[in-house]
Amino acid sequence: MAHEKVNRTKFLFKIIFIIIIIITILSFSTEILFIPTSNNITTPITVLPPSFNSSEEKFLTYLPHSGFHNQHDAFINAIMLSYLTNRTLIMPPILTNYYPPWSTFHSLYNALNKSVIAKKYRKEHCYIKNDGNGENIDNFCDNNKYSKYDNFTMLNWDQLFDLSELKKHVKMVDRGYDFSLDNLISDFNVGENDTYLFIEDKRFEFEFFDNDNSTRQIHEDFEKKFLISDLIKIDKKLLHFASLFHINRIVLENQHNIEFRHLIHNTLIINNSKLLNIANGIIKKLGDKGNYIGLHIRIGDGIYIDEAEDNKILIFNELMNYLLESGLLRNSKKFFKYNLKECVSHNLPIIYLATDANDPRKNLYKFYKNIPCVFTLMDFSKDLENFGNIPSDFDEDTNLKSFYVPIVDLLVTAYGNFFIGTPKSTFSMAAVEINNLYHGKNALVALP
The missing domain is CATH 3.40.50 (Rossmann fold)
Structure with a gap:
């Protein structure tokens, strides 16, 4: 009897061992599907990108401001930079009916976050008519200060544009209707001290170049040159810009990169x-x-x-x-x-x-x-x-x-x-x- 129990135990261990091997093989084969592939352009293209839980996935995002067409230009630049750095683009929503003007990184973040908070608070807590007096004078129910947020709203880019062709080359995900940096870091599983804040002290401080040896002069609106190759070296999981607006923000000399910029402008079309x-x-x-x-x-x-x-x-x-x-x-x-x-x-x-x-x-x-x-x-x-x-x-x-x-x-x-x-x-x-x-x-x- 003891001998039979030992044999049964050995048999069970063999079965468990075989199952573990099968699961491991299947897991490995699944991971293979997410290996970045490339075609005739220089930057690797992720066809089936990793999930947010992947420790290898890196993100890029920025802050919107000003009118729709300025936001559109910044969005195009963000797609281009995501492509050049092989990062997933976290798309902030389109702002409409109210939008803050350009400001420095933290000031712009505060203005955007305030827009969302004030809008929600006024809708949920304030009287329909309030002249700013009374118990709500110290909060967002002061109409003299905050009624400008009442019509503020947001929509995602794919509600207006066809992104299908570009998503074959750059992974894009919506940020959501929120402008809290803490929430962003949490939502995309960005570890502590794994964020690079690209802060400019002036509106147009850095112009990006894809050619390390470029002899082209910096555009008159900008003050300094920043190499794409140096952006690529940034190893943080999240690369976070403030404004990316300006048609001359990115100078391209590499022919493959120029062709991809053509692709962005030729395929980012309104399809509402x-x-x-x-x-x-x-x-x-x-x-x-x-x-x-x-x-x-x-x-x-x-x-x-x-x-x-x-x-x-x-x-x-x-x-x-x-x-x-x-x-x-x-x-x-x-x-x-x-x-x-x-x-x-x-x-x-x-x-x-x-x-x-x-x-x-x-x-x-x-x-x-x-x-x-x-x-x-x-x-x-x-x-x-x-x-x-x-x-x-x-x-x-x-x-x-x-x-x-x-x-x-x-x-x-x-x-x-x-x-x-x-x-x-x-x-x-x-x-x-x-x-x-x-x-x-x-x-x-x-x-x-």
């Missing part, structure tokens, strides 16, 4: 169906894509107020030259009375003017006085009613329509046969890229 349907409806009324001229005149804020008159003259002259050279100038008085349908049916050159002017006919009088068939988004108010209510995932009570309408304006003006924009405007730069793609070119014809 509601936006596209409304924009396409307006475009068809204008005679369809390529059958009108698109303009963008920004005069309503910042430096554009001071430069408004110069920019209006510049754009008007360029438009008139184009019409004259193309034999499209029509100045018969009767044409100025035509509505859109009459302009289209008489095959007149149609001008679509995207602008932030409150009263285009008054503020841009010269265009209406000298050129017939000029239209703005205000002429398509019925089309915009099709938006209905568009809730935000962050706050279902906040309508995203006011955020989407300017993007419709962008899409419509960009799909003209010819486009003229406002110098230095990120809106105009985005329209140029869309127009280039429509004409079968690279979005960036001349790379910075």
